[in-house]
Amino acid sequence: MVGFVIVSHCQKLAEGVAELTTMMADGVPVRAAGGMDDGGFGTSFDKISRAIGEVYSDDGVILLMDMGSAVMTAEMVLESMEGRKLALADCPLVEGAVTGTVEAAGGLPMEEILRDLAEVGKQNKL
Amino acid sequence: MVNSEQVVGILHAIGDKIIEQKLYLSELDNVIGDGDHGINLARGFLAVQQKEPAMQGKDVGTIFKTVGMALVSTVGGASGPLYGTAFMQAGKEMAGKTEIGPDDLLTILNAAIAGVQLRGKAVAGEKTMLDAMIPARDALAANLPLGAKGALAAAVQAARDGVAYTKTIIATKGRASYLGERSLGHQDPGATSFTMMLEVAADAV
Numbered sequence: 001m002v003g004f005v006i007v008s009h010c011q012k013l014a015e016g017v018a019e020l021t022t023m024m025a026d027g028v029p030v031r032a033a034g035g036m037d038d039g040g041f042g043t044s045f046d047k048i049s050r051a052i053g054e055v056y057s058d059d060g061v062i063l064l065m066d067m068g069s070a071v072m073t074a075e076m077v078l079e080s081m082e083g084r085k086l087a088l089a090d091c092p093l094v095e096g097a098v099t100g101t102v103e104a105a106g107g108l109p110m111e112e113i114l115r116d117l118a119e120v121g122k123q124n125k126l
Numbered sequence: 127m128v129n130s131e132q133v134v135g136i137l138h139a140i141g142d143k144i145i146e147q148k149l150y151l152s153e154l155d156n157v158i159g160d161g162d163h164g165i166n167l168a169r170g171f172l173a174v175q176q177k178e179p180a181m182q183g184k185d186v187g188t189i190f191k192t193v194g195m196a197l198v199s200t201v202g203g204a205s206g207p208l209y210g211t212a213f214m215q216a217g218k219e220m221a222g223k224t225e226i227g228p229d230d231l232l233t234i235l236n237a238a239i240a241g242v243q244l245r246g247k248a249v250a251g252e253k254t255m256l257d258a259m260i261p262a263r264d265a266l267a268a269n270l271p272l273g274a275k276g277a278l279a280a281a282v283q284a285a286r287d288g289v290a291y292t293k294t295i296i297a298t299k300g301r302a303s304y305l306g307e308r309s310l311g312h313q314d315p316g317a318t319s320f321t322m323m324l325e326v327a328a329d330a331v
Contacts, residue, residue, distance in 0.1 A: 042202025072207035
């Protein structure tokens with residue numbers, strides 16, 4: 001099953017998004033990588049790397065990011081792990097996490113989930 | 127011009143400068159960003175200084191890559207991946223070299239700019255560190271025939287002018303872009319920290 005890592009500047013936000021995914025897709029491997037190692041705001045290269053290691057399988061891992069340095073740091077982690085099946089999803093964090101994990105629970109492969117996640121941001125709420 | 131050992135010394139001096147100016151840099155960032163630029167970068171350069179034993183006796187490429195990885199691993203804000211990529215790209219160009227010559231200065235700055243553009247997807251005029259880096263590179267290139275010392279002095283002046291220019295434009299990249307017109311009148315912290323680094327390097331050459 002595809003795994004997920006939630007990358008945010010804020011530890012609680014990442015943990016909250018990860019927790020929210022259990023509402024509809026309990027059992028999907030999801031890890032939070034929010035904030036710095038000391039819990040402060042920021043994004044941690046090591047935290048993201050560790051989180052990927054915890055949920056990694058041959059089915060791959062999708063990373064969802066909030067903004068700015070979260071995106072850039074996640075990009076650099078991926079570059080440091082060349083050869084592994086990893087991808088960044090270009091989508092809103094909460095909606096993407098829910099959509100992605102529901103699809104992973106349904107057994108969809110990473111490529112298909114990524115294609116759907118790219119559409120998530122295009123849907124209007126109102 | 128500058129050998130590997132001197133490069134480690136210059137990087138140490140850059141770290142001292144950033145650590146000394148961390149509150150000033152964070153104050154600048156407080157106004158138009160999230161207020162962590164100086165604190166984050168100081169943490170990064172402290173980590174760089176702690177890696178100095180691993181840099182001794184290495185080529186310039188390895189030294190720059192070590193600096194880049196230390197910044198990426200410890201900074202925590204956008205300046206980590208940005209400066210980190212800049213140093214790592216410059217490190218690729220300097221692989222195997224044990225000395226930086228005058229022409230290498232231009233190669234290093236070009237690689238650093240390409241790294242920042244690749245990572246930040248920014249261009250000139252968006253109120254970012256590029257607004258100091260690109261004019262500095264251009265001034266360096268134009269003045270290199272007169273010698274490295276004079277070229278670096280021209281680059282420092284162009285970087286300072288670039289920082290002043292960032293006060294006159296609205297941010298369209300990075301956290302400051304959320305403020306729109308309210309970012310006018312304030313200088314970019316990243317352009318400022320880059321200029322500090324260049325000043326220290328220019329003094330040492």
